[in-house]
Amino acid sequence: MVCHDFGSPLRRGISLKLGGEPLERLRQISLHKYSGVLYYTGRIITWVAVLMFIPLLVSALYQEWDIFFDFLLSITFGLTGGFAFQLFPKPQRSISWLEGMVIASLSWVVMVLLSALPFWLSGFYLTYLDACFDAMSGYTTTGLTLVVNLDHMSYGVNMWRQLICFVGGQGIVVLVMSFFLKNAPGSFKIYVGEAKSDKILPNIVHTARAIWFISILFLLIGTAVLALINLWEGLRPDRAFLHGLWIFLAGWSGAGFTPQSQSLLYYHSGAFELGSMLFMLLGSVNFALHYAVLTRNRGELWRNLESRTYVLSILGLLTLVYLGLYRTGLYQGAWNLFRKGFFQLISAHTGTGYQTVVASDFLNQWGSLPVFALIIAMLFGGMSGSTAGGLKMLRVGISTKGIIHDVKRLFYPESAVILTKFRFYNDVVLTDNMVRSALTIIVLYILTFSLGTGVGALYGYPLTVAAFESASATGNVGLTMGLTSPSMPVLIKVTYIFIMYVARLEFLAVFALMALLLTGIRWRRRSLVR
Amino acid sequence: MLICRRKKVVLAISLTFLGWISLVIPAQAGPVPISELVNNAGKWNNQSVELTGEAIGDMMRRGDNAWLNVSQDNTVLGLWGRRELFIPVTQLGDYGHRGDTIRALGEFHLACPEHGGDMDVHITRLEVIEPGTKTAHPPKSIHIWLALAGAVTATVLAVVLKVRNRKG
Numbered sequence: 001m002v003c004h005d006f007g008s009p010l011r012r013g014i015s016l017k018l019g020g021e022p023l024e025r026l027r028q029i030s031l032h033k034y035s036g037v038l039y040y041t042g043r044i045i046t047w048v049a050v051l052m053f054i055p056l057l058v059s060a061l062y063q064e065w066d067i068f069f070d071f072l073l074s075i076t077f078g079l080t081g082g083f084a085f086q087l088f089p090k091p092q093r094s095i096s097w098l099e100g101m102v103i104a105s106l107s108w109v110v111m112v113l114l115s116a117l118p119f120w121l122s123g124f125y126l127t128y129l130d131a132c133f134d135a136m137s138g139y140t141t142t143g144l145t146l147v148v149n150l151d152h153m154s155y156g157v158n159m160w161r162q163l164i165c166f167v168g169g170q171g172i173v174v175l176v177m178s179f180f181l182k183n184a185p186g187s188f189k190i191y192v193g194e195a196k197s198d199k200i201l202p203n204i205v206h207t208a209r210a211i212w213f214i215s216i217l218f219l220l221i222g223t224a225v226l227a228l229i230n231l232w233e234g235l236r237p238d239r240a241f242l243h244g245l246w247i248f249l250a251g252w253s254g255a256g257f258t259p260q261s262q263s264l265l266y267y268h269s270g271a272f273e274l275g276s277m278l279f280m281l282l283g284s285v286n287f288a289l290h291y292a293v294l295t296r297n298r299g300e301l302w303r304n305l306e307s308r309t310y311v312l313s314i315l316g317l318l319t320l321v322y323l324g325l326y327r328t329g330l331y332q333g334a335w336n337l338f339r340k341g342f343f344q345l346i347s348a349h350t351g352t353g354y355q356t357v358v359a360s361d362f363l364n365q366w367g368s369l370p371v372f373a374l375i376i377a378m379l380f381g382g383m384s385g386s387t388a389g390g391l392k393m394l395r396v397g398i399s400t401k402g403i404i405h406d407v408k409r410l411f412y413p414e415s416a417v418i419l420t421k422f423r424f425y426n427d428v429v430l431t432d433n434m435v436r437s438a439l440t441i442i443v444l445y446i447l448t449f450s451l452g453t454g455v456g457a458l459y460g461y462p463l464t465v466a467a468f469e470s471a472s473a474t475g476n477v478g479l480t481m482g483l484t485s486p487s488m489p490v491l492i493k494v495t496y497i498f499i500m501y502v503a504r505l506e507f508l509a510v511f512a513l514m515a516l517l518l519t520g521i522r523w524r525r526r527s528l529v530r
Numbered sequence: 531m532l533i534c535r536r537k538k539v540v541l542a543i544s545l546t547f548l549g550w551i552s553l554v555i556p557a558q559a560g561p562v563p564i565s566e567l568v569n570n571a572g573k574w575n576n577q578s579v580e581l582t583g584e585a586i587g588d589m590m591r592r593g594d595n596a597w598l599n600v601s602q603d604n605t606v607l608g609l610w611g612r613r614e615l616f617i618p619v620t621q622l623g624d625y626g627h628r629g630d631t632i633r634a635l636g637e638f639h640l641a642c643p644e645h646g647g648d649m650d651v652h653i654t655r656l657e658v659i660e661p662g663t664k665t666a667h668p669p670k671s672i673h674i675w676l677a678l679a680g681a682v683t684a685t686v687l688a689v690v691l692k693v694r695n696r697k698g
Contacts, residue, residue, distance in 0.1 A: 064667065065667075065668075065669045069674050070673055072677040073673050073676050073677040073680060075680075076679075076680025076681045080683045083684060083691055086691055087687075151624075152586075152625055152665075154625040233590055233592065234591040234596070234597070239588060260587055260606075261601075261604065265648060266587065266608075267590070268590070268608055268645060268648055273646075330647070331641055331647040332647075333643065335646065336641070336643060336647040337647075339647055340641075340646070356646075356648070358571070360569050361571065364572065365571070365572065
């Protein structure tokens with residue numbers, strides 16, 4: 001029999017006989033290589049299990065004892081898995097880029113599988129796959145849902161649904177690094193693996209803590225504002241608080257989960273919609289920009305390429321929405337047009353997905369032009385370094401600058417050196433590498449969007465519906481025309497889960513994990529053939 | 531011949547009356563399913579409709595009026611009316627309860643100009659046709675046992691980790 005190590009792409013396979021010192025050395029090498037991945041994944045899973053104590057307490061408060069034991073079971077399951085992973089030795093060296101990417105992507109997979117457990121046990125999901133769909137949707141801050149009978153959901157499960165949106169939006173890895181993995185060597189590589197790249201402060205742990213500080217600050221303010229509005233609009237005090245908290249948690253994070261099936265239409269409140277919209281917008285702003293404003297560098301707001309691109313995009317797409325809706329004559333008056341048209345555009349652009357319009361109205365009443373604008377908004381997304389999904393405004397801005405730069409070059413002699421600069425917290429010179437990186441991700445997004453659209457069309461859904469839903473999944477938005485439902489074909493569910501996952505982690509971390517797995521399978525086959 | 535003419539006159543008057551009645555009374559007798567209203571909203575816009583459904587969530591009082599959302603087969607619609615119309619509703623649907631089943635009559639709006647373009651029904655009449663009930667959710671014993679077993683396992687592993695970390 002032949003043994004070998006399972007597949008680091010950086011090392012050659014080793015053929016050994018079973019038993020004896022060489023096998024022990026091989027086992028040590030394999031453990032050494034993967035122990036970092038498994039150890040840190042274990043730490044992250046442990047803290048996800050600990051987070052479940054929050055909905056556990058809520059279910060105890062409301063005497064939902066069946067839900068209480070569901071969460072207790074899930075917590076102990078998660079702690080068992082997390083501790084087991086932590087039995088692997090903690091690495092003393094700095095982890096590599098590959099390992100950082102794999103930790104981020106693997107943690108997300110295990111996290112989703114664990115977080116789906118209380119959903120499935122609660123009975124509000126028809127299958128475990130549906131529960132995984134919602135867990136992935138929550139963590140990726142998408143908001144598409146396969147839940148059944150949401151209007152009768154327990155407080156405990158509702159709390160968990162909304163909490164995973166908030167945690168996913170900040171980045172669970174960011175959470176664990178901020179508070180529980182102080183100065184772990186190579187932390188930045190894990191941080192980047194979770195599709196975060198902005199360093200607000202020189203130290204990555206300080207950056208992660210700054211992000212959490214800003215989020216918690218807005219959490220307190222946002223919950224208070226929305227709870228007071230709810231109280232004014234006639235909700236019971238405890239429900240006013242909980243709904244305010246939940247709508248903030250998901251709205252700030254650019255998710256779209258709501259405690260009632262009508263989304264924000266449930267509240268029939270212009271004030272609540274305005275309040276929610278404010279925090280949706282704030283959540284879609286780069287954390288570095290928040291930090292700049294908080295540290296009195298307010299000039300960055302209007303000089304920054306990304307914020308300018310964002311404003312222009314919103315204004316341009318809003319024009320299309322208003323034009324289209326005005327032509328239908330559906331909403332009478334400027335205020336109604338604002339409440340529906342502007343709100344839904346912001347909901348799409350920030351990647352939140354709250355709806356004040358019944359799903360079927362997008363298809364039956366809105367007309368093609370506003371729907372087209374919403375699809376573009378969903379794909380564009382919010383700012384980089386925020387909770388929003390999508391292409392990100394920075395990439396849109398860089399690509400646009402790149403195109404303008406190339407056109408400008410045509411007007412000058414070949415020997416001329418033309419510099420294009422833009423402002424992004426510093427003055428930056430546009431390079432071909434930047435444009436290429438931005439365009440690479442844009443191409444990957446378009447391919448992913450096309451995959452989702454194609455699968456929808458494969459099952460006979462109208463192209464508009466398939467494209468709308470796919471844009472919603474790809475941009476991690478959550479708006480729906482009604483295609484996403486528990487009765488959706490399994491292949492579409494699996495496709496959307498995959499799309500939400502890769503789009504949220506912006507492809508590279510997931511590709512790293514897939515490459516590692518494929519290489520491991522190839523090495524194993526080769527060694528078995530020998 | 532006189533009798534034939536009279537029959538024709540009576541027939542003509544009857545047909546005219548029936549035609550007038552069909553224009554005045556809504557096309558569908560009895561309650562309209564909420565899903566029909568929502569999915570074919572254009573057809574029912576500004577029509578007087580009767581509907582039934584379960585009262586859910588919150589009775590949201592707004593001055594002299596109130597909002598109540600009703601659900602039928604997982605489709606929900608908002609009802610708006612004077613507060614006194616909602617007095618008979620005592621149980622709202624949530625995790626622990628099935629809400630009162632109500633029957634309401636009112637005017638359906640695809641995009642209500644008074645309420646920011648919301649889809650709603652402005653009701654003029656409401657009655658409770660079936661009172662709400664409590665819904666029991668007893669814990670499953672298998673979940674309890676598995677949770678306890680998991681707690682023991684996790685504790686053992688935690689102790690092993692602690693000991694290993696202390697040893698260095």
